[in-house]
Each structure stands twice: as structure tokens, then as C-alpha cells.
Amino acid sequence: MSAITYGPAVITAPLVVTRLRLTRRGRAVIALLVSLPLVVALVSMALNGGGATATPPPTAIETITVEAGESLWSVAALIAPEASTADVVADLIAVNDLSSAELVPGQVLVVPSRYAG
Structure with a gap:
């Protein structure tokens, strides 16, 4: 049996430079x-x-200082006598983030904006 060997074939081709055309x-x-x-x-x-966001003009925040013997119910009746006292109490609790209905003399409560004025 005979073996056939091939040598390295060198193929040379001319180098073609192309330009990018748009x-x-x-x-x-x-x-x-x-x-x-x-x-x-x-x-x-x-x-x-x-x-851009529109911001309302700054308004003064109305507060009330709790005196000895006052409760949320009496404070609510004081700041909004024409409104439902239970609704005002609920708004006071929500606005001031109160965990209970107990008030301490000297405590400052923020009056809800709808009852301010």
C-alpha cells in the first residue's frame, strides 16, 4: 500500500480594499x-x-394646644362645631397620626385643613 502526501498549498490572492459607501x-x-x-x-x-409639578402656595398650618381636661371629642367640637364631631375626631387622629385617643396637656395637634380658618 502506498501513501499519498500533500504538501502545503499556498494560494496567494491580491488584497482587495473596499470603501464603505452609503x-x-x-x-x-x-x-x-x-x-x-x-x-x-x-x-x-x-x-x-x-x-414640572405644580405646588400649591404655602399656607400656614393651624395648630391647637391641648389643655388639661380636654379630649379629642371636645377639641373636635371646638374647631368644627358645624361638622359631625365623629368625623372631625377621625380626621384629627389621621392627620396627627395618633395611636390612641388619649391627649396630654400641652400636646400640639395639627388642625385638618378643611376645618382650619
Whole structure:
């Protein structure tokens, strides 16, 4: 049996240098891809109002200082005599984040804005 051996074949081809050519459509696609994030940002800002938020003008916070012998019920009747006392008590508890209905003399309570004035 005989063995056939092949030697390394060296193929030389001329080196071809090509230039990148962009067609009119290619330039349009690249311009679109580059400007797309900017357009999306501008549209989202226009729809969102530019991220501006309206804040109401600052108003004075009305408070009341608890005196000896006062309860939430009496304070509620004092600040809003025309409203339902139970509703005012519930609002006082919510606004002042009270854990119980017990009041301490000298304690400062924030009056809910709808009853202030």
C-alpha cells in the first residue's frame, strides 16, 4: 500500500480594499437611528409637561394646644362645631397620626385643613 502526501498549498490572492459607501437610503436610516432617542425624549417630555409639578402656595398650618381636661371629642367640637364631631375626631387622629385617643396637656395637634380658618 502506498501513501499519498500533500504538501502545503499556498494560494496567494491580491488584497482587495473596499470603501464603505452609503446610499441615500442608508444615510436616512442612520440619521433615523441616531435621532430616534432624542425624538422619544422630546415627545415624553411634551406629554409629561417637562417634569414640572405644580405646588400649591404655602399656607400656614393651624395648630391647637391641648389643655388639661380636654379630649379629642371636645377639641373636635371646638374647631368644627358645624361638622359631625365623629368625623372631625377621625380626621384629627389621621392627620396627627395618633395611636390612641388619649391627649396630654400641652400636646400640639395639627388642625385638618378643611376645618382650619
